[in-house]
Amino acid sequence: MYHSLSTAAAARAAAAYGAQSTSFISDAAGMASIAKQDGVSLGKTAENPDIFIVNSSQYCVCVNGSTKFTGCVQSDLDTCSSGHERYVSVTVGRTFETLMNYQLVPSTIALSETAVLRVE
Incomplete structure (x- = not known):
């Protein structure tokens, strides 16, 4: 249970980093670093430095909720007459091993665990 909660916390921390602004949303390495730092209590050692697998992506949604665009390409966003909102999604994965x-x-x-936050 603790490992699942800590994995979720690492995903939220990484998503919070990416959601700071549009300049952070593309920093996949930064989000991975934040998640791995957050998970330091989960058994990160010299023999096992990268216990997390971190994947991040971004997508945009028209404000009226009609359309979702992966990658947030400007030509797609121009079709949103009421504006758009940008989101970052971070998935953190790891393998838990029992002691016995x-x-x-x-x-x-x-x-x-996956965390999704709207970009400011």
């Missing part, structure tokens, strides 16, 4: 093996319980579990 238990009968009928998998020893590894894939965890994945």
Whole structure:
């Protein structure tokens, strides 16, 4: 449970970094770095420096909610007569390993959490 919550927190922290402004939304390396720093308590060691897999993307939605555009290309956004909102989506994944093996319980579990925030 703790690892799942911490994975979600890492995704939220990375999304918050990307949502600061349109100049941060394209900084995938920065978002990955923030997520990995946030997850330091989850077993990051010299042998296991990158326990997280971080994927980030952006998309735009017309204010009236009619259309969603991946990548936020200006020619697409021009079709939004009422304006648009930009969002950043960050997915953080990691593998949780139990300390001991238990009968009928998998020893590894894939965890994945996604956070979506509107860009300021």
